[in-house]
Amino acid sequence: IEKNGNPAVIWLHFQECTGCSESLLRSSHPTISTLILDMISLDYHETLMVGAGHQAEKSLHDSMKANQGKYILVVEGAIPTKQNGIFCKVSGKTAMESLQEAAKGAAAIISIGTCASYGGIQSVAPNPTGAVGVRDIVKDKPIINIPGCPPNPYNFLSTVLYYLTFKKLPELDNLGRPKFAYGRKIHEHCERRPHFDAGRFAKAYGDPTHAQGYCLYKLGCKGPATSANCSVQRFNDVGAWPVSIGHPCIGCTEPDILFKTAIAEKV
Ligand code: SF4
Ligand code: SF4
Ligand code: F3S
Missing domain, CATH: 4.10.480.10 (Cytochrome-c3 hydrogenase, C-terminal domain)
Incomplete structure (x- = not known):
């Protein structure tokens, strides 16, 4: 929950390998501990949080309720859409349902990695699960894509720090990527x-x-x-x-x- 003025961040994992989180864990300036203890309030992250089961679900919903319209939603992984999305479920809900629920109250969404940005490896033909990226599902929120498999963690951290410093999103290209990191070949x-x-x-x-x-x-x-x-x-x-x-x-x-x-x- 927002504390010391640090914005709440909710991080959802869907169809993915967790390589994006793993990459971020190895960053050193700032370190992940500086990020989550001093700069943001990471309220839900299935890989990093201690709580599990009902306790974890409670944290997720407490944060969504307390920070309506203010939290940053980070999504790691693609979202399966075939057969009503049954290929990825957490807490009895499909990834599509969880994403739509969490996106409603988010101020902005960061899609970390190529899976969340565009569907990634899971969406390669024949794409058996109908995997897509966040922007294919959520149409009414600002969405920043930080693609890469995994992306460079500093592109993610720089985007977060930019948002915390300037209270606005960095300039994006036509694929929703920050130009400061993806503006050149x-x-x-x-x-x-x-x-x-x-x-x-x-x-x-x-x-x-x-x-x-x-x-x-x-x-x-x-x-x-x-x-x-x-x-x-x-x-x-x-x-x-x-x-x-x-x-x-x-x-x-x-x-x-x-x-x-x-x-x-x-x-
Ligand atoms: Fe893993 Fe790549 Fe997807 Fe990140 S983008 S979760 S590294 S497969
Ligand atoms: Fe690839 Fe050659 Fe271009 Fe380097 S110079 S990016 S190796 S094509
Ligand atoms: Fe990906 Fe090419 Fe960079 S494979 S990590 S964009 S060098």
Whole structure:
């Protein structure tokens, strides 16, 4: 419940792997403890909360009631829609029902990860559960997408801190992503870019062209069409990101066509 002026946050998990939460747990500036103890009041989060069962449900509903119209709703995971959404249920309610109930009183919704933003891996054809993103279900609330699988936790934290500081949402692109993090293509700042410009491409994993750090475009890199700051922000405070460790970008921050095509190419 809102305390010390810190806004209440309700975090729902649906069809997902919890990688988005796991990624956030490894952030260091600020740390997750600073975030949830000093900056927000995290009233419900199935992975982090101590309570379970009826106690947890009570926390959820107490917070929704006490913070009507004021809480931030964070959603992690896609929402199954086929067969009335029976593929994901918590506390006897489908993900669709829980989302609609929690969205009603939210001031804004953050969809963390590609699952919650656009349906993610679960929605790859034949999409057996009819998985969709939050924006396909909720139409009457401000929704911020922080895609990525998982997204860089600093893109999420920066969005939360922006909202807490300026009391408004950051500027978003046409896919609902904050422009400060998703306003450029990763190709623009990739360290392999000089090889791309010079026409030097890695031909196969493990061969000398790969070992010499040549561009991964011919191994399927989607960097030229992927909007994200991975090549600048990097991950886990160790300076690495997929392309730096030799794997092509699969466009995990992008919706349908790019990401799903990349996944289909792998299977
Ligand atoms: Fe897991 Fe990726 Fe979905 Fe996050 S976006 S919950 S990391 S599958
Ligand atoms: Fe662009 Fe990918 Fe080549 Fe980097 S590795 S320069 S992102 S195509
Ligand atoms: Fe995803 Fe590509 Fe970045 S796969 S993590 S957008 S480098």
